[in-house]
Amino acid sequence: MTTRRLQQLHPPESAPVETGDGADIEIAATSPNRWEGHVQLDDGRTASFLAHRDGQQVHVWIAGESYVFTPPTPAARARRPGQPASGDIVSPVPGVVMTVLVAADEIVEAGQDLVIIESMKTEHLVKSPRDGTVERVLVQEGEQVERGVVLVVVVGIGEER
Amino acid sequence: MSVFSKVLVANRGEIAVRVLQTLQAMGIATAAVYADPDANAPHVALADEAFPLGGSTAEETYLDRRKIIELALRCGAEAVHPGYGFLAENPAFSKECAEAGLVFIGPSPETIELLGDKIRSKESAIQAGVPVVPSSPVWTPGESQPDDLSSQIGFPLLVKAAAGGGGRGMRIVERVQDLDAALESASREAASAFGDGRVFLERYIPAARHVEFQVLADSSGNTIHLLERECSVQRRYQKVIEETPSPALNDDLRDRMATSAVAMAMSAGYTNAGTVEFLVDAQTGEYYFLEMNARIQVEHPITEETLRLDMVEWQTRIAAGELITLCQEDIRPSGHAVECRIYAEDPYSNFAPATGRLLAWRPPSGMGIRLDSGVAEGQEVSAYYDSMLAKLVAWGPDRQSAIGRMQLALESFPVLGVTTNIPFLIRAIAHPYFRSGEYDTGFIAKYPELTAPPESNHLNLAAAEIAERIWQSAGPVSGSNVSGQAAQGPWRGLSKSTFP
Numbered sequence: 113m114t115t116r117r118l119q120q121l122h123p124p125e126s127a128p129v130e131t132g133d134g135a136d137i138e139i140a141a142t143s144p145n146r147w148e149g150h151v152q153l154d155d156g157r158t159a160s161f162l163a164h165r166d167g168q169q170v171h172v173w174i175a176g177e178s179y180v181f182t183p184p185t186p187a188a189r190a191r192r193p194g195q196p197a198s199g200d201i202v203s204p205v206p207g208v209v210m211t212v213l214v215a216a217d218e219i220v221e222a223g224q225d226l227v228i229i230e231s232m233k234t235e236h237l238v239k240s241p242r243d244g245t246v247e248r249v250l251v252q253e254g255e256q257v258e259r260g261v262v263l264v265v266v267v268g269i270g271e272e273r
Numbered sequence: 274m275s276v277f278s279k280v281l282v283a284n285r286g287e288i289a290v291r292v293l294q295t296l297q298a299m300g301i302a303t304a305a306v307y308a309d310p311d312a313n314a315p316h317v318a319l320a321d322e323a324f325p326l327g328g329s330t331a332e333e334t335y336l337d338r339r340k341i342i343e344l345a346l347r348c349g350a351e352a353v354h355p356g357y358g359f360l361a362e363n364p365a366f367s368k369e370c371a372e373a374g375l376v377f378i379g380p381s382p383e384t385i386e387l388l389g390d391k392i393r394s395k396e397s398a399i400q401a402g403v404p405v406v407p408s409s410p411v412w413t414p415g416e417s418q419p420d421d422l423s424s425q426i427g428f429p430l431l432v433k434a435a436a437g438g439g440g441r442g443m444r445i446v447e448r449v450q451d452l453d454a455a456l457e458s459a460s461r462e463a464a465s466a467f468g469d470g471r472v473f474l475e476r477y478i479p480a481a482r483h484v485e486f487q488v489l490a491d492s493s494g495n496t497i498h499l500l501e502r503e504c505s506v507q508r509r510y511q512k513v514i515e516e517t518p519s520p521a522l523n524d525d526l527r528d529r530m531a532t533s534a535v536a537m538a539m540s541a542g543y544t545n546a547g548t549v550e551f552l553v554d555a556q557t558g559e560y561y562f563l564e565m566n567a568r569i570q571v572e573h574p575i576t577e578e579t580l581r582l583d584m585v586e587w588q589t590r591i592a593a594g595e596l597i598t599l600c601q602e603d604i605r606p607s608g609h610a611v612e613c614r615i616y617a618e619d620p621y622s623n624f625a626p627a628t629g630r631l632l633a634w635r636p637p638s639g640m641g642i643r644l645d646s647g648v649a650e651g652q653e654v655s656a657y658y659d660s661m662l663a664k665l666v667a668w669g670p671d672r673q674s675a676i677g678r679m680q681l682a683l684e685s686f687p688v689l690g691v692t693t694n695i696p697f698l699i700r701a702i703a704h705p706y707f708r709s710g711e712y713d714t715g716f717i718a719k720y721p722e723l724t725a726p727p728e729s730n731h732l733n734l735a736a737a738e739i740a741e742r743i744w745q746s747a748g749p750v751s752g753s754n755v756s757g758q759a760a761q762g763p764w765r766g767l768s769k770s771t772f773p
Contacts, residue, residue: 116737116741117741117744117745118737118740118741118744120733120736120737122619122692123621123696123726123727124621124622124726125726125729125733137735137738137739137742139739139742146633147739147743149739151735151739153731153732153735154731155731159732159735161735161736161739162633162635162687162689163689163739163740163743164632164633164689164690165743165744165747166630166632166690170739170740170743170744171632171633171689171690172689172736172739172740173633173687173688173689174732174735174736174739175684175732176683176684176685176686176695176696176699177696177727177732177733177736178687178688178689178692178693178695178696179733179736179737179740181736181737181740181741181744183744204622204623204625205625205626206626206627206628206656207626207656208656210465225454228458230465231625231626231656232626232656232657232658232659232660234441234462234509234626235458235461235462235465236625237458259625259627259628
């Protein structure tokens with residue numbers, strides 16, 4: 113078993129990857145940063161794949177699904193894959209911050225609207241997942257944000273960061 | 274009267290490519306326009322001439338009426354095809370084209386204005402004897418609020434934008450205490466998307482199906498219908514999968530709805546290609562007029578595949594003053610067609626839009642497979658425009674074979690670099706509820722397994738192992754350093770290796 117250096121960025125991993133029984137792989141570099149080949153799967157089927165390395169990410173298409181792998185950041189190493197730090201409210205989409213509806217130290221309820229992001233002509237309401245206090249607001253109106261960027265930090269009642 | 278010598282296509286993406294292809298096949302010279310991020314887009318390469326609009330946002334490019342008309346005049350175009358979205362249903366643009374001596378390929382400004390006003394179009398439907406859904410008058414939230422409207426409509430209800438479309442400015446409201454917030458949010462979104470913040474309330478019919486009829490009308494008033502399209506697979510009120518014929522209609526219901534569609538088009542004084550959308554109550558079999566779209570519809574290819582005709586060619590001929598030579602009796606469908614919209618979005622994250630560079634884009638091919646695409650490998654998918662990348666269409670002699678071909682095509686369509694909804698489409702197409710043909714607009718919400726992240730299995734294990742091998746062979750350095758011998762890594766001359 114190879115030691116894993118990468119974590120699965122997409123799709124979100126439902127459970128930590130376990131070791132399989134192993135599979136046969138046939139792989140060839142077909143052009144710069146591009147690999148193609150076939151994998152013999154545990155269930156006996158053969159699946160072809162297409163992979164591409166792009167900087168710090170490796171993208172792999174196999175059997176209709178596209179996976180993205182990347183080395184974990186030091187902060188991410190400390191927690192389970194796909195789990196943001198507690199209290200961090202992240203942008204669900206890339207887009208522009210239209211409205212910030214809360215300020216630091218404000219008390220918010222679960223389900224309360226925090227930020228409105230416009231992306232591809234659609235408004236996305238970012239809501240608080242919990243009752244708590246706004247510790248920090250990290251974005252301003254008009255700011256471009258990537259998906260996953262922390263917008264607001266909400267600390268739950270009785271919680272500490 | 275002959276068709277045009279040159280036409281400017283005022284759009285981008287797959288529909289610009291689609292329109293350009295037909296115009297070129299008709300021997301018409303073509304001109305394209307493009308925003309800065311689209312400089313390398315396929316529609317720019319395809320057109321005989323292409324002109325930059327200068328800028329990135331839709332407002333400063335594909336929505337800039339003055340720039341587009343100036344370019345059309347300067348390049349000697351006789352007509353403008355607006356595609357869908359952007360200026361397609363903007364009566365001012367249609368009017369300004371006419372004033373500049375350009376033919377707008379679509380209906381008249383008066384018709385566009387009538388149909389763009391949901392209230393007036395509804396009145397037009399009522400006059401034509403077409404059944405409609407109960408709704409309120411329009412108003413602008415914050416300025417004035419009519420009393421007690423919601424109690425007449427009842428909950429659940431829909432808040433809709435008066436100028437809306439594509440689900441923008443639309444909200445389902447279950448409880449009276451949520452109404453004010455929904456009104457404000459819908460109005461703000463509508464003002465941003467359409468420059469018109471007016472809204473209205475409409476009864477929400479759960480378990481409904483969306484079925485639309487294509488119509489074609491010429492300037493002499495000849496109006497025919499080109500049968501229906503079933504559009505009930507939707508996410509965020511936007512269509513994702515369409516098929517024709519609709520599994521929901523029997524011959525009697527189909528005939529009644531088709532008659533309504535033609536009556537609606539005639540009542541609106543419609544010319545060119547248009548679509549009459551209906552809501553069908555799956556429980557009662559009743560149908561209601563929703564709206565009439567004064568443009569070519571995204572999902573027009575499934576009609577083309579079953580009727581073997583070219584909608585864009587008919588649009589162009591009708592705009593040039595030609596009469597429809599098809600008779601209603603000639604409209605006999607052959608087989609079944611399905612369309613899947615390929616969106617840049619994350620199906621596991623509530624269909625959030627995705628951006629990035631298309632590292633790989635390898636469309637499938639095969640019997641009965643058609644791809645209407647507006648992107649190419651290497652292209653950047655930005656957040657400036659709509660997230661639809663392409664439409665995959667499968668035709669088969671019957672429903673089962675069309676769906677079977679679609680399934681195979683979706684499973685052999687590698688896309689890397691930009692997250693797409695293809696994994697969701699594969700699940701939806703294979704789902705027993707879809708296969709049964711009895712699905713309604715609640716399909717996606719009803720089956721969470723359609724949008725759940727995949728379980729960790731032998732596939733993601735294999736993918737992880739492939740990624741590890743690539744990473745280790747190339748080293749944790751910038752990808753651009755990987756080439757030649759280094760990229761071959763440990764696999765050079767190696768036919769098979771076993772892992773782990």
